[in-house]
Amino acid sequence: MRINDRVFGMLMLILAVAYGWEATQFPIPFGGNESVGPETFPIMLSIILAISSIYLIVKPDPDEKWAPVPMLLQLLSVAVALLIFAWAIEPVGFIPSAALVVSFISWRMGATVKHSVMTGIVSSIVIFFLFNYVLELALPLGILEL
Amino acid sequence: METMTLLMHGFAVALTPESIMFAIIGAILGTLIGALPGLGPANGVAILIPLAFSLGLSATSSLILLTSVYAGAMYGGRISSILLNIPGDEPAMMTCLDGYPMALKGKAAEALAISAIASFIGSFIATVGLVILAPILAKFALKFGPSEYFALFVLAFATLGGVTGKNQFKTIMAAALGLMIATVGIDISTGVQRYTFNMLELFEGVDFIIAIVGLFAISELFFFIERHAGDGLKQVAINKLKLTAADIIRVLPASVRGGLLGFVAGVLPGAGASLGSFISYSLEKKISDKGEFGKGDPRGVAAPESGNNGAASGALVPMLTLGVPGSGTTAVLLAMLISLNISPGPMLFQQNADLVWGVIAAMFVGNLVLLLLNIPMIGIFVKLLSIPPKYLMPVVTLIASVGIYAVSHSAIDLYFMVAFGVLGYILRKVDIPLVPVILGMLLGPEMEKNLRHALVLSDGDWSVLFNSGLSITLWTISVLGLVLPIVVGPIIRSKMSKSKEV
Numbered sequence: 074m075r076i077n078d079r080v081f082g083m084l085m086l087i088l089a090v091a092y093g094w095e096a097t098q099f100p101i102p103f104g105g106n107e108s109v110g111p112e113t114f115p116i117m118l119s120i121i122l123a124i125s126s127i128y129l130i131v132k133p134d135p136d137e138k139w140a141p142v143p144m145l146l147q148l149l150s151v152a153v154a155l156l157i158f159a160w161a162i163e164p165v166g167f168i169p170s171a172a173l174v175v176s177f178i179s180w181r182m183g184a185t186v187k188h189s190v191m192t193g194i195v196s197s198i199v200i201f202f203l204f205n206y207v208l209e210l211a212l213p214l215g216i217l218e219l
Numbered sequence: 220m221e222t223m224t225l226l227m228h229g230f231a232v233a234l235t236p237e238s239i240m241f242a243i244i245g246a247i248l249g250t251l252i253g254a255l256p257g258l259g260p261a262n263g264v265a266i267l268i269p270l271a272f273s274l275g276l277s278a279t280s281s282l283i284l285l286t287s288v289y290a291g292a293m294y295g296g297r298i299s300s301i302l303l304n305i306p307g308d309e310p311a312m313m314t315c316l317d318g319y320p321m322a323l324k325g326k327a328a329e330a331l332a333i334s335a336i337a338s339f340i341g342s343f344i345a346t347v348g349l350v351i352l353a354p355i356l357a358k359f360a361l362k363f364g365p366s367e368y369f370a371l372f373v374l375a376f377a378t379l380g381g382v383t384g385k386n387q388f389k390t391i392m393a394a395a396l397g398l399m400i401a402t403v404g405i406d407i408s409t410g411v412q413r414y415t416f417n418m419l420e421l422f423e424g425v426d427f428i429i430a431i432v433g434l435f436a437i438s439e440l441f442f443f444i445e446r447h448a449g450d451g452l453k454q455v456a457i458n459k460l461k462l463t464a465a466d467i468i469r470v471l472p473a474s475v476r477g478g479l480l481g482f483v484a485g486v487l488p489g490a491g492a493s494l495g496s497f498i499s500y501s502l503e504k505k506i507s508d509k510g511e512f513g514k515g516d517p518r519g520v521a522a523p524e525s526g527n528n529g530a531a532s533g534a535l536v537p538m539l540t541l542g543v544p545g546s547g548t549t550a551v552l553l554a555m556l557i558s559l560n561i562s563p564g565p566m567l568f569q570q571n572a573d574l575v576w577g578v579i580a581a582m583f584v585g586n587l588v589l590l591l592l593n594i595p596m597i598g599i600f601v602k603l604l605s606i607p608p609k610y611l612m613p614v615v616t617l618i619a620s621v622g623i624y625a626v627s628h629s630a631i632d633l634y635f636m637v638a639f640g641v642l643g644y645i646l647r648k649v650d651i652p653l654v655p656v657i658l659g660m661l662l663g664p665e666m667e668k669n670l671r672h673a674l675v676l677s678d679g680d681w682s683v684l685f686n687s688g689l690s691i692t693l694w695t696i697s698v699l700g701l702v703l704p705i706v707v708g709p710i711i712r713s714k715m716s717k718s719k720e721v
Contacts, residue, residue, distance in 0.1 A: 078650075096413075109670070110411075111413060115402050118402070121391060122392060128388045144445055151441065178613040182608065182612065196613075200614075200618065204621060208270075
């Protein structure tokens with residue numbers, strides 16, 4: 074099967090065209106047009122990307138196998154967990170959100186629930202104290218703030 | 220002699236207690252990170268850049284810290300090659316050939332010690348080479364004008380895949396993607412917004428540190444989970460070290476030859492550390508036909524290991540003097556320099572002489588520290604390695620994210636990091652190399668600036684790019700760099716895999 078490269082080449086071709094078209098729409102800079110403007114380099118890049126995407130569509134390499142759907146969902150859950158951590162770090166605070174995300178990833182990687190929760194709690198507390206008191210980089214306390 | 224004076228100044232910087240402390244911390248952290256299978260030197264340095272940055276260390280201190288991390292990570296990579304038969308990064312592949320058999324014979328400690336000594340010799344030779352060659356190249360590079368620089372950047376991309384590169388079009392594609400990301404933001408010379416979609420966060424462009432951590436470290440986490448590698452692998456138990464002076468003397472010639480060859484391979488565009496360690500290993504095999512190469516010959520550990528380290532230091536020559544890195548790890552080091560507001564290139568040796576020579580001296584000190592640390596402390600590193608990745612990887616991910624967060628205290632940077640992680644996973648699945656993407660992001664602004672300078676000076680005449688002997692030479696090498704791998708690549712690759720099977 075040589076689907077991966079074909080699909081990816083297609084996507085990149087669309088990107089190249091969109092990117093190049095966008096470059097032609099840049100507003101004219103103050104002082105009028107010169108021989109080279111902000112659009113010159115992007116247009117070159119879009120041409121290069123377009124050529125290499127077309128090559129990929131015409132001569133694709135053999136596929137690397139994708140993970141089965143359940144595994145992809147699992148990877149998605151890890152990515153979402155990291156996003157939730159990013160969102161929660163300020164309102165909720167570093168320690169609880171870090172403990173949660175580390176426990177979750179560790180559990181998804183195959184640790185038992187008990188061990189992963191322990192890893193999460195210990196590592197988040199140690200890193201919090203290390204950063205706040207040894208390295209003096211303030212991390213938000215969030216709900217733990219009294 | 221001028222060089223010697225400058226180097227002595229450098230040692231004065233590198234031998235202050237503060238610098239030595241940073242060198243030791245860097246060496247330990249680097250060894251640990253390099254030893255984690257799959258993380259490797261590039262990741263190690265990438266994770267620690269934001270930390271060094273947000274700690275507000277001085278430029279010299281952070282450079283000393285991170286060069287020691289770099290050297291340490293190269294050392295650490297061999298631990299997993301020898302004990303697990305898994306190279307930490309591609310150049311360490313050749314070390315597995317004799318290192319793992321040695322470990323199986325119950326000589327793991329000797330293999331580790333020999334590789335530590337060989338690494339030290341390799342780095343030492345290459346650092347001496349760097350001291351001699353870098354100032355000469357820097358003087359030469361002063362002749363470069365904008366069109367030569369533009370051609371040089373093209374050359375950097377064209378030779379990045381190296382002679383062993385697989386699909387050149389994928390390298391080009393990756394480079395184009397990186398350069399495209401670099402164009403996001405407000406155009407410096409005209410103030411026009413490009414691809415910002417009116418998002419305030421994009422006005423200053425995409426931070427390449429975030430991209431590096433995302434593309435390398437976060438995508439690695441995804442691969443770990445996918446491969447169910449959470450439990451770690453069975454490693455060979457380590458024995459008590461019994462190394463005699465005679466053993467060391469026996470591997471000395473191999474280490475010296477390896478270091479020299481590695482240095483040359485590291486300096487040349489397109490060769491890189493993988494080829495450096497490969498050539499050193501094959502040469503050693505040819506010279507000494509009585510050895511038992513492939514079955515645990517100590518010289519088969521020493522030669523590639525010293526070649527690998529020689530190449531790693533050799534790669535710093537084009538990086539420091541021309542601003543053009545030749546490998547993933549040196550690209551990450553370039554990222555570090557740019558984020559410290561230091562632009563590498565010929566002017567670096569004139570404007571920041573203290574800093575350059577301080578760093579070069581720090582490489583000598585760092586390597587010595589590593590050698591001294593590694594032989595007695597190897598047991599501790601091995602113990603730490605036996606912690607399964609299912610506990611280690613989440614914590615490493617947490618540290619990487621905290622580093623990113625600490626730079627600007629913004630959650631949006633973390634969203635970007637995760638997005639780059641997903642992008643990195645997809646790119647690796649379709650076999651698009653990540654290093655050209657990073658290099659594109661790093662070199663993009665400079666490359667565009669030089670192109671525009673050249674074209675403005677010539678009033679839009681594109682032939683200016685090819686109007687000097689120097690730039691024509693650079694273009695010729697670039698074309699060769701792109702075409703040669705298609706012809707020679709398959710032959711060398713099959714040779715490399717053959718020697719792996721034997």
